[in-house]
Amino acid sequence: GAGVSQSPRYKVAKRGQDVALRCDPISGHVSLFWYQQALGQGPEFLTYFQNEAQLDKSGLPSDRFFAERPEGSVSTLKIQRTQQEDSAVYLCASSSAGTASGNTIYFGEGSWLTVV
């Protein structure tokens, strides 16, 4: 696609509900990143894929968060048993190369999650 596409754009979940957020990166991009952005804050790293391999998941805040990219293109971020502190914008980004250095990372518009 022309840009990074995320869905849903907005999601309201009841506390305890599971949610799944989808990211469709730019076609052919090797690297895919998930970030969490709280209101008024900078994006915080969650996890990183190179093709289908999850190379870094050090930013996932708890074992309720899980991400996958089974075929090396579309990725899903799943949050189980959502809590109010999970309310944030979840940004997906992709890059054509396997490293961040020197390579432009393109962001999607994000999925806005509100847990009530």
Next chain:
Amino acid sequence: QQPVQSPQAVILREGEDAVINCSSSKALYSVHWYRQKHGEAPVFLMILLKGGEQKGHEKISASFNEKKQQSSLYLTASQLSYSGTYFCGTDRSGSRLTFGEGTQLTVNP
């Protein structure tokens, strides 16, 4: 560790200049600058690499002091469209970016 940005906020009149700073306590491979408007995706502006190479917009300039691990973004002759929050993202690992808390820039007519 998160890079530190300054100032936190700045208000300009159209046509004025601004400088936004970003500093890291660790050695960096590169620094990436983004602008984000409310409710929108962060938009890429500039990459600065070790060794001085830059990639980015023609109307925006930036510098990267490798010794001090500091970068500055220079916005000259600001336009109304420059308003937004500016983030620097630092690359310490070669694989992912760590972002600062942002600098909110407002350009008034």
